[in-house]
Amino acid sequence: MKPKPDGHNDRELRVKRITNGTVIDHITAGQALNVLRILGIMDRLEEVVSVVMNVSDRKKDIVKIEGRELKPEEVDKIALISPDATINIIRDYEVVEKHRVILPSRIEGVVRCINPNCITNTDEPVKPKFVISRGERVELHCMYCGRVIADRIADFLI
Numbered sequence: 743m744k745p746k747p748d749g750h751n752d753r754e755l756r757v758k759r760i761t762n763g764t765v766i767d768h769i770t771a772g773q774a775l776n777v778l779r780i781l782g783i784m785d786r787l788e789e790v791v792s793v794v795m796n797v798s799d800r801k802k803d804i805v806k807i808e809g810r811e812l813k814p815e816e817v818d819k820i821a822l823i824s825p826d827a828t829i830n831i832i833r834d835y836e837v838v839e840k841h842r843v844i845l846p847s848r849i850e851g852v853v854r855c856i857n858p859n860c861i862t863n864t865d866e867p868v869k870p871k872f873v874i875s876r877g878e879r880v881e882l883h884c885m886y887c888g889r890v891i892a893d894r895i896a897d898f899l900i
């Protein structure tokens with residue numbers, strides 16, 4: 743492919759830089775759409791968002807949102823599905839703050855249990871609680887029934 747004068751080629755889509763907002767970088771490959779779900783982007787179609795999936799060698803995704811900073815509870819959910827993500831705050835085109843998300847060792851009331859018979863899925867007033875472990879992937883261990891959620895954590899977010 744013939745390079746354009748400024749060095750890029752037709753395979754690259756140049757996305758406009760954002761002026762003020764948030765770049766969520768180093769998202770686990772394949773999780774960008776789940777990040778959008780967590781942020782409720784699908785319900786707020788007026789927002790200016792760009793999504794870069796499978797950057798370079800399919801190693802990571804990136805989500806960029808103009809004019810918005812994330813709430814702590816949104817960042818906490820992103821940590822569960824993408825524990826290496828960084829949250830970069832952009833002001834006047836520059837990264838002014840960068841935080842890595844923090845994966846907690848326990849969570850309560852954030853994810854429901856995958857086991858339909860778990861006490862947390864009955865009428866009993868018991869909040870779902872999980873112990874979190876992280877090896878190659880994040881695993882949530884239900885503190886009531888012992889079931890493990892690993893592959894589809896985003897589907898069980900409350």
Ligand SMILES: Nc1ncnc2c1ncn2[C@@H]1O[C@H](COP(=O)(O)OP(=O)(O)OP(=O)(O)O)[C@@H](O)[C@H]1O
Pocket residue numbers: 758759760761765767804806828830832835836837840
């Ligand atoms: N104004 C902007 N608009 C859109 N994206 C931006 C803007 N400024 C920075 N970014 C993106 O935000 C991310 C973090 O920017 P930074 O300059 O800190 O990159 P970096 O040094 O590669 O960071 P890291 O070491 O965390 O990978 C990068 O993906 C970068 O492309």
Ligand SMILES: [Mg+2]
Pocket residue numbers: none
């Ligand atoms: Mg980088």
Ligand SMILES: [Zn+2]
Pocket residue numbers: 855856857860861862884885886887888889
């Ligand atoms: Zn359970």
